[in-house]
Amino acid sequence: MNFTLQNILREGWYSRLNSALMLVALTGAVTLLTAVQLLTAAAERETRRVVRDMGFNLRILPKDTDPERFFLEGYSENTLPADTVTRLAAGAGTFITFNHLTPVLERRIRVGGHECLLTGLGDTVVGPGEKKQPMGFRIAPGTAQVGSILAERLGVKVGGTVEVAGRTLRVERVLVEAGTDEDVRLYTALSDAQIALGLPGRISEIKAIDCLCLTADQDPLPKIREALSQLLPEARVIQMRALADARAKQRQASERVSAFAVPMTLLVAAVWILVLAILNVRQRRVEIGLWRALGTGSSRIAALFLGKAVLLGGLGGALGWAVGTTVALRWGPVLFPVTAASLKMDPTLIVPALTWTPLFAAASSFLPAMMAVSQDPAETLRADG
């Protein structure tokens, strides 16, 4: 084995406390970074789920929709071709601003003698290459999901049927009470709604999620409108600002935590390692003088210190990845109960842990290593001799 490596290993064991404290710093930093990485991803998933439960925050409507009627009725009385969704999805840069594009056809109708809102939902389109689960829920043709008040009025239960414009649909689900107009809605597949309403190939709006994630004070609406005017000149967009704002704030808060935790962790670890490495150099002043007296060159002396940092960095990286993953898997589900099942070990994180940690440790020890190299051996040997 190389003489320098042997000396690094023997000195590392001899200075066990110093080595252990340096290892703790490196392991702690990688533990925190690994846990933050896994938990940030979990937080994003949780945010998506929470926002999904909050609903869409953008409504893309036919341009000639009367806003007064829209807000009074709750839907647009005008329509767009159903393939508008496909055209919007194919537009350049659409998914920078919009996502989860869902074609919808809505009208007020009478079912079983009761007035309700019929909502036909088409398949949701997400950005290319994304693994995101579409928001909302998918409704198979021939089935329906019924709001709680409407189900009570109609006296229907899961497995029963409901008559819509002469078509019989099987009740797939009765929705829990929402305290909104959802309680008097009847959800069907888009195709069933189009047939029932006599509007084949038509939709009344596209529901979507705003991807810019800007809070209200950052005034996102002009940017969203500008993007839509380029992509779909025949449409207009309404932002449900409270929902959009809540989503943007949640995401920005998560990003701020990462933006603070990561550099703070690195700074604390770097200072910790720097101090320990300086102490190590000071404790070994006589040894350094001796190596100099024996004719050892600067590169070998630097290698004694930087090599120790690199070895501890490799070990700390591996340990930190393991501990960080364990911590995230153990406590992540407590923090993010909704998406707990999605929290999994990420083996790809060990690659940066094993490459960046030794480099980080060496960079933090560079100054002390240079102190060792530039130390005047005569001063040490004379003082002690």
Next chain:
Amino acid sequence: MDDAMNSPLIEASGLTRNYASKPGVVAGVSDVSLRVERGEFVVIQGASGSGKSTLLLLLGALLRAESGTLRIDGVELTRLNAIERAGYRARSVGFVFQLFHLVPYLSVHRNVLSGLPPGVAVEPTEADRWIAALGLTERRDANPATLSAGERQRVALARALVKRPPLILADEPTGNLDPDNAARVLEHLDHYRRSGGTVVLVTHGSDANRYATQRLRLEAGRWAIPSAFTSFNDSAS
């Protein structure tokens, strides 16, 4: 080659090196000249702060002279850069210090091996030969912390001798030893000198005098009585 072997091992002229050892106190050596033949055992005496250690560090190229010339084994040390000075120390000088300066995390055997210049291959038995010669065979794998002072100094001596340098520089090598161990170390140095090596030893005591072929005394960085150097040769001693 013959000329080189016949020339003095050390030729120093007008060596000066001053430094502030304590606030307001300037120590070092001033205008010191020295000539040491191969095979000599030079003892330099002087009180603490007289410049003995400074002179030794200059001879070992661990300090650079402010002025003067210093030629050792045909090499002008004052003209060497840091890398060349390290090479000179690795090849040509063995150090023995008062406080031994063993590497605390290496065994006796590995401490002796550490005296070999980087990249120089020697017989694996060479270190063991010196360990045996200095009576340390049973402590071969021991940690320096478990050794007596005499044993530590013998390990330091083995480390200096293992590469068979032409020059041994010893700074108070017996200062921390009892009389028996001190005599033993001096015997080993004298044995090395008799086998062709050269020893320059600085001390404030007189126990090395009987081995000296040349005795010098430093006072406040200068030779005490330049005209009264006492030189010995083998036959005289």
